[in-house]
Amino acid sequence: MKVVGLTGGIASGKSTVAAMLRELGAHVISADEVAREVVAPGSEALAEIVAAFGPQVLRPDGTLDRPAVAERIFRDPDARRTLNAITHPRIRRRIAERVAEVRARVPDAIVVVDLPLLLDTASRDAYALDGVVVVYADEAAQVARLAARDGLAPEEARRRLAAQRPLREKLAEATWVIDNSGPPEATRRQVEALWRGWRVEGG
Secondary structure (H helix, E strand, C coil): CEEEEEECCCCCCHHHHHHHHHHHCCEEEEHHHHHHHHCCCCCHHHHHHHHHHCHHHECCCCCECHHHHHHHHHHCHHHHHHHHHHHHHHHHHHHHHHHHHHHHHCCCCEEEEECCCECCCECHHHCCCCEEEEEECCHHHHHHHHHHHHCCCHHHHHHHHHCCCCHHHHHCCCCEEEECCCCHHHHHHHHHHHHHHHHHHCC
């Protein structure tokens, strides 16, 4: 079984690449989905977040107001570190459990763990990975996509990009790189070539 980390930067196209790999047959585990699970109403993590940030981070239905929290941590590095200390250990444990479940069912599976902040707030050694895919896009493409996706002014999009580690720095730690600066069909060709290589390596 091969376990691969998939990361990138905000609006780099990581989710697009994850969807392509899923179509090709990968078992994709989304850290974002796991993150939502660990802060579900009634969870220990949610209680700790409310204790740290106050009840204003909750929606009327008792769920976490993720956009409000995101806005705060983008502006406050200390708040980001506090949130990460609460959530990341739980997310890592849950992901390890998911990988073990796939291993038990499909011993020769290719598992792709979609980890937005891998190489930002966690090293590749934080997870038992056989390699890391970095999805790259140039900064101009990231700004344009982020502004269009989230309805942000370009200046705000750049500020959010600046809150993450530059993508170019992550390239040096990548096992494989998918360049998503161009059209979707170019990205798909790279993803399909990567998948074929993994299947050959797996025998």
